[in-house]
Each structure stands twice: as structure tokens, then as C-alpha cells.
Amino acid sequence: MSSASSVLRLVRAVVFATVCGAVSAGGHALAGGGLVPFEVYLAGVLAALGLAYLIDGRERGPAAVLVATVSTQMLMHQLFERLTPAAEAGPAHGHPAPGMALVHLTMAALTAWWLHRGERALWLMIRLYGAPRPIVALPAAVPVEVGRPSWRPVTPYLTAYAGRTVSGAIRRRGPPHGPGHFG
Numbered sequence: 001m002s003s004a005s006s007v008l009r010l011v012r013a014v015v016f017a018t019v020c021g022a023v024s025a026g027g028h029a030l031a032g033g034g035l036v037p038f039e040v041y042l043a044g045v046l047a048a049l050g051l052a053y054l055i056d057g058r059e060r061g062p063a064a065v066l067v068a069t070v071s072t073q074m075l076m077h078q079l080f081e082r083l084t085p086a087a088e089a090g091p092a093h094g095h096p097a098p099g100m101a102l103v104h105l106t107m108a109a110l111t112a113w114w115l116h117r118g119e120r121a122l123w124l125m126i127r128l129y130g131a132p133r134p135i136v137a138l139p140a141a142v143p144v145e146v147g148r149p150s151w152r153p154v155t156p157y158l159t160a161y162a163g164r165t166v167s168g169a170i171r172r173r174g175p176p177h178g179p180g181h182f183g
Helices: 003-033 038-055 062-083 098-130 156-161
Strands: none
Touching (some): 003 098, 038 062, 062 098
């Protein structure tokens, strides 16, 4: 494996682990589980980073990204629940309530969709960068006779009115000059 592909794998795995960790820690705190200590967050992100690096050898489809995201976030939720002292545990926290599971699955699905869109964009750029440059044939230069430019537009329908002024068409800016003046 080249060093460029190793770096790309590592960067993709770091993004995946960081996003999953941030969403899981944020959800944990918002659900009343308290703030996740940095050491616990770092342990979860590093574990996700290792797993993501192992499976991150090629472009993944939406189903694979969804499964990886849901699994990672559920594992992080369990890790955070067990290793974080609960600030004020809500009624659904710590218990498999349907609402909490629905929130986790919804957030994991949204995160997976967002990560997959980034994955597709990254691989598109890689494919475009690696594609051979298209050859564009330049058209042959043909001499064109250029006349003097005409600054007056060609308007054949105005020739009937040339030289005459229609009094109702003149408008001046400013206030009227006095009674009886309509110009």
C-alpha cells in the first residue's frame, strides 16, 4: 500500500471516528447523561478510529456506511453510559426505551447519510484527478474580415420617426415648473 493511500485511509477514518464520537457524546449529554469526560471520549474515538481504519480500504456504499455508523454510535453510547457519571439521568437514559432507540437510529441515519455524501464526493474527486486530461482540439484560425464597428444600433422601425419629437414622450426630472406646464 502506498503512503498516499495510507494517509487517505487514516484521514477518512479520523473523520468517521470524530463525527461518530461527537454525535454520540452530544446525544449522551442532551439525553441527560451528563458531559462525557475527555478521556472517555478519546477512548471511544480511538476505538472507532482503529475499526474504521481496518474497514476503510475502498469506497463504501450507503448501506455499509449506515451499518458502520449505527454500530459505532451504539457501541459509543454503551461506553459512555458505563464510564460517565450521570449528571441527571432522565427516565429513558440507561433503559432501552423506544424513544431513545428511535433518536439514536435517526441521528445515526442522518450522520451516515452525511458521511456517505462526503465519501462519494471524495471518491469522485479522486477519480477525476486520476483520469487522463481530455484533449481539446483547438479550432483552426480562419481570418475574418472585420469592418468598422457601428455604435448605432440597427433599428429599421425607427426610421419613420427620425427627426420628429413626440411631445408626450418627453419627461424631465424634478418638480413641475408651475401650473399649465406639462413638459
